[in-house]
Amino acid sequence: MGCSASCSGRIVHSDDDKIKDAKIIFVVGGPGSGKGTQCEKVVAKYGYTHLSSGDLLRAEVASGSERGKTLQAIMQKGELVPLDTVLDMIKDAMIAKVDVSKGFLIDGYPREVKQGEEFEKKIGAPCLLLYIDAKGETMVKRLMKRGETSGRSDDNEETIKKRLDLYYKATEPVIAFYSSRGIVRKIDSELPVDEVFGHVAKAIDGLK
Numbered sequence: 001m002g003c004s005a006s007c008s009g010r011i012v013h014s015d016d017d018k019i020k021d022a023k024i025i026f027v028v029g030g031p032g033s034g035k036g037t038q039c040e041k042v043v044a045k046y047g048y049t050h051l052s053s054g055d056l057l058r059a060e061v062a063s064g065s066e067r068g069k070t071l072q073a074i075m076q077k078g079e080l081v082p083l084d085t086v087l088d089m090i091k092d093a094m095i096a097k098v099d100v101s102k103g104f105l106i107d108g109y110p111r112e113v114k115q116g117e118e119f120e121k122k123i124g125a126p127c128l129l130l131y132i133d134a135k136g137e138t139m140v141k142r143l144m145k146r147g148e149t150s151g152r153s154d155d156n157e158e159t160i161k162k163r164l165d166l167y168y169k170a171t172e173p174v175i176a177f178y179s180s181r182g183i184v185r186k187i188d189s190e191l192p193v194d195e196v197f198g199h200v201a202k203a204i205d206g207l208k
């Protein structure tokens with residue numbers, strides 16, 4: 001891409017350049033680990049833009065589009081939707097906010113190493129990965145509780161088990177992948193919410 005000079009001689013940055021230069025934080029953890037809860041608090045304190053890949057997909061489902069129907073079937077089974085679909089949605093949402101955003105929290109993405117690699121090719125590199133860590137049994141308990149009110153068709157026992165299995169198989173390797181780059185901060189999400197946030201804030205304050 002690169003920048004191009006306009007007639008007036010001003011440097012014009014393309015959308016691709018702008019999002020590439022944005023501060024990008026990946027928020028990774030199992031289903032029900034508390035990613036969304038912590039992201040809300042980061043938004044309130046730091047003014048970052050929170051993009052939950054799951055929420056973007058659910059919005060597409062809610063729109064009633066043909067694509068949404070296909071997505072709903074995949075999500076109901078606790079499987080991963082095709083990589084390009086999620087990535088395009090995230091990229092569009094980032095472009096829409098890049099001029100008013102202090103940085104981006106990408107929640108629930110990457111779900112597998114390949115998703116991270118493609119993100120970096122099409123968008124840019126993260127400066128931090130917040131690894132929100134809770135025990136399997138804690139996550140199941142939280143999701144069963146959330147399921148009482150969330151209305152989410154995947155917050156049921158059978159799908160929760162599949163989501164958890166897929167998390168351990170496909171998503172945990174993402175953490176090892178970025179650890180070797182030194183950008184992973186592991187956050188103990190068994191603690192009370194505000195204490196968890198204290199650790200999250202420390203990790204963000206440590207960014208240059």
Ligand SMILES: Nc1ccn([C@@H]2O[C@H](COP(=O)(O)OP(=O)(O)OP(=O)(O)O)[C@@H](O)[C@H]2O)c(=O)n1
Pocket residue numbers: 030031032033035036053054055057074075076078079080081082086107108109110111154163
């Ligand atoms: N990058 C992503 C994000 C989400 N999904 C699909 O969307 C569902 C819900 O995603 P999400 O809301 O992130 O759910 P969880 O990880 O289970 O976590 P949360 O408890 O935050 O909802 C996933 O099970 C999966 O089918 C996906 O395929 N790829």
Ligand SMILES: Nc1nc2c(ncn2[C@@H]2O[C@H](COP(=O)(O)OP(=O)(O)O)[C@@H](O)[C@H]2O)c(=O)[nH]1
Pocket residue numbers: 029030031032033034035036037038142143145146189190191192193196
């Ligand atoms: N006790 C406790 N509950 C939490 C914590 N974080 C999240 N929860 C609860 O766990 C459930 C899942 O949290 P959510 O933020 O949706 O997790 P996500 O699936 O990782 O996005 C919600 O009902 C939260 O209220 C925490 O640190 N401690």
Ligand SMILES: [Mg+2]
Pocket residue numbers: 035036052054108
């Ligand atoms: Mg969430």
